[in-house]
Amino acid sequence: MTGQTARRRGAGRVIVVLYVAAIIGAEVIAVAVGPVAGVACDAAVLLALLNSYAFAPDRSENRFLAFLALAPLLRVLSLTLPNRHVAEIWWYAMAGAPFLLGAYLAAREVPVSWPGLQFRRDGALTQAAIALAGVPLGVAAYEILTPSPLIAHLTVPSLVGAALILVVFSAFAEELVFRGLLQGAALELFGRSGLVIVGVLFAGLYIGSLSVGYVAFIGGVGLALAIAVERTGVLWGAIGARALLNIGLLLVWPTVHG
C-alpha cells in the first residue's frame, strides 16, 4: 500500500467513525429531545451518506458509507410506519419489509464481499450450536428488559405467526445488514477492528430501548455473533440465535412469567 493510499484509507476510516457517531447521536437526540428531532437528524445523516457515496470515487471507504445508510433508514422507517390501530407484532413487518428491500437494493448496487447465506453441510453443527445460544440469551434479555408480551393471549397458531414475523423481519433483516453487508464492508476497510465499529453501531441502535443495561448486553451479543460469522463465513447461525433471542424475549418468557 503506497503512502497516499494509506493516508486516503486513514481519512476514510475517520469519516466512517464520524458517521457512526452521528447515527448514535441521532438516537440520543431521539430519546433526549424527541422522536421527530431524531428522525430529522437520521434523515440528514442518511442524505449525507448517500451523497458521499454518489459523489466520491468507488473505493472501499465509500462503499461502507452506502451500507451505513441502512442504519438511519431503519430508524426513519421504524418511527414513521407503525400505526396504533395495527397490532404491535405487525409493526415489525411494517418497518422490516421496506428495510429488507433497502438491504437488497444496497447489496445489488454496491459491490462488496460479505458472509454468505449458502448452506454448508460440514458446518451445520457449528451453525446449530451458534443458533441455540439464542435460548439462554433470550432468558438473559428478558431478565434485563422484562417486556410485556407482544400477544396478550398466546395460542399455537398466533405463536407460529408472530415467530415467523420476528424471524424474517427482525432477525433475518438485521443480521443480513449488520453481520452481512456492514460487516463485510467494515472488514474490507478496517480489518478485524471493523467488527467493533459495527458492534458499536448495532448497540447504538438499541438506545431507543431506554435501558443502558440492555444496550451493553446487546452490544456484547452483536460482537460475539460478529466473531462467529467472521470465523465460519456463514450467517445462518447468527440469524438463528437472534431469532431465538427475540422469540424468547418478546413471546415466550413474558407469557410464561406473565
Add this chain to the structure above:
Amino acid sequence: MTSTVTELTARVIESRSLTMGAGVVAVVLLIVLLIQYQVLPMMGGASAVRRSRVYLVAIGPLCAAFVVVVITRLADSLNST
C-alpha cells in the same frame, strides 16, 4: 424489543403530532432523494448514472413505506365511518 421496533416507536404512536411530524420528515426526505436521483445523472457520464442508483437504496423503501401508510390510514378511516 429489537432495533427494528424500540420503545421510542411506542412513544411516537401515542401522540398524533409526533406521528405527523415524523411522517412529514420522511416525505421531505423522499422528495429530496427523488430530486437528487434525477439531477445527478445530468451532471454527466455513465458513472454518474450508475452511481445515482445508490439513492434507490432509500427511495425504494420510502416509497414502499408511503404506500403502506396510505393503505393503513385509508383502512382506519373506512373502519371508523
